[in-house]
Amino acid sequence: MSAAAHPSYSTTSTSTPISHRQRLNGHRSSSGDVARTKILLLGLRRAGKTSVQQVLFNNLPPKQTFYLETTIRIVKHAVDTVIPLEIWDCPGNVTVETLGIPLSQISTIIFVIDIRDLYNQPISKLVEFIVAADQENPNIGLEVFVHKAEKLQDDDKIESFRQIQERVSDRLLDISPDYEQIQLNFHLTSVYDHSLHEAFSRVLHKLVPTLPYLEELLNVFCANSQSPKAFLFDIRSRLYIATDASPVDSATHNLCCDYLLMLNSFGPLYKSIGPGRQRQVSPLTPPPSASSSTLRSSPSLSSSGKTSPPTTPTASTRDTASRKHGKELFYPSAATSLHPATPGTTLTYHLITPYLALLALLPTNVYEGRRGLLEYNVVFFREGVQEVCETEREARGGG
Ligand SMILES: Nc1nc2c(ncn2[C@@H]2O[C@H](COP(=O)(O)OP(=O)(O)OP(=O)(O)O)[C@@H](O)[C@H]2O)c(=O)[nH]1
Numbered sequence: 001m002s003a004a005a006h007p008s009y010s011t012t013s014t015s016t017p018i019s020h021r022q023r024l025n026g027h028r029s030s031s032g033d034v035a036r037t038k039i040l041l042l043g044l045r046r047a048g049k050t051s052v053q054q055v056l057f058n059n060l061p062p063k064q065t066f067y068l069e070t071t072i073r074i075v076k077h078a079v080d081t082v083i084p085l086e087i088w089d090c091p092g093n094v095t096v097e098t099l100g101i102p103l104s105q106i107s108t109i110i111f112v113i114d115i116r117d118l119y120n121q122p123i124s125k126l127v128e129f130i131v132a133a134d135q136e137n138p139n140i141g142l143e144v145f146v147h148k149a150e151k152l153q154d155d156d157k158i159e160s161f162r163q164i165q166e167r168v169s170d171r172l173l174d175i176s177p178d179y180e181q182i183q184l185n186f187h188l189t190s191v192y193d194h195s196l197h198e199a200f201s202r203v204l205h206k207l208v209p210t211l212p213y214l215e216e217l218l219n220v221f222c223a224n225s226q227s228p229k230a231f232l233f234d235i236r237s238r239l240y241i242a243t244d245a246s247p248v249d250s251a252t253h254n255l256c257c258d259y260l261l262m263l264n265s266f267g268p269l270y271k272s273i274g275p276g277r278q279r280q281v282s283p284l285t286p287p288p289s290a291s292s293s294t295l296r297s298s299p300s301l302s303s304s305g306k307t308s309p310p311t312t313p314t315a316s317t318r319d320t321a322s323r324k325h326g327k328e329l330f331y332p333s334a335a336t337s338l339h340p341a342t343p344g345t346t347l348t349y350h351l352i353t354p355y356l357a358l359l360a361l362l363p364t365n366v367y368e369g370r371r372g373l374l375e376y377n378v379v380f381f382r383e384g385v386q387e388v389c390e391t392e393r394e395a396r397g398g399g
Helices: 049-057 062-067 120-136 154-175 177-181 195-205 211-225 250-270 292-296 315-328 364-369 371-396
Strands: 010-013 035-042 075-080 084-089 108-114 141-147 185-188 229-234 240-243 333-339 345-351 356-363
Touching (some): 049 084, 141 154, 154 177, 154 185, 195 250, 211 229, 211 240, 211 356, 345 371, 356 371
Antiparallel strands (some): 010 075, 075 084, 229 240, 229 356, 333 345
């Protein structure tokens, strides 16, 4: 997707101590604008830290991570999503002492460990950070990405994953039996599949203070739209920020990720044709047209037994969105049919804020027959999310 359509993820180099700000899990960044939640990427040389950051937040194709140079000093990446993040890509030799700020200012440590590296060194370094974090900031999130997982066959993968967890836990227990209680989260990841996105999304969920409100908005949307699954995605990184209460199955998650990737790649082709004249985009399922007045006819698909006349999918969303976000916006909505056979499923995409999109599975008959009501529910959902984001921004001092 073109850089103009979304705020860019900027990079600054390290490393001045910055003032402490505990509220909302964030700390005012050195640029002075907004309190950013800090995430450290730690691990030995060549573990894959920069690859994780670049693939997620700079759209680097996984194969090109091969050409990344060694990180020699901390690089901070500002990422604007539902919460403002600052991701610190640290060199392999960084220690608690050379970090430049106390761990009390860090929200989460992600320790990246190569799955084939079962030896002493990475585990010692991880344990060193866990012990320091436990003393300085017991609330810190501790996440371990057991990375490059695609390199091993399934059985070896599971065995190595288990061994790494066991060794970390043994080393911690050698130091103190109290470490039995410590909350450490292990994830199998690879830049070559969706596991990295899924793992990082789960890390992010723990950092979003407004998550329960977003989940509730998604639950209401699903109930009123007969949707079996809906996600709120960060468009550019393709991380999901929240989902409804039904369980996430990887296949659905991966499908949504791939659809976003496709839209992001083709987005510029459909870009705005002029101020205030957004082009309707539904590349795979062209919408029937109708009056936007039908959008207001009933608040909920499920509460209406009748089929509403179909309506232009973005009649209201397009207007609201283009008013709010100006002419840079494109792709206000799109949809694709997943199973053409009846009853069929349709995957829909709706832009919610400049960074966030709603992706939802819908029965095709609902999508085709009750489009107006769907759009009505999207408008409610969008207003709710925008309000939550606004509150979050004000609390962090950015609004
Ligand atoms: N097979 C595989 N290789 C990966 C993966 N992620 C990263 N790599 C490779 O690992 C190597 C090191 O990646 P980097 O991202 O530079 O590692 P780093 O931890 O930032 O390294 P330093 O900057 O030296 O600390 C590169 O050749 C990447 O292509 C992965 O998921 N699978």
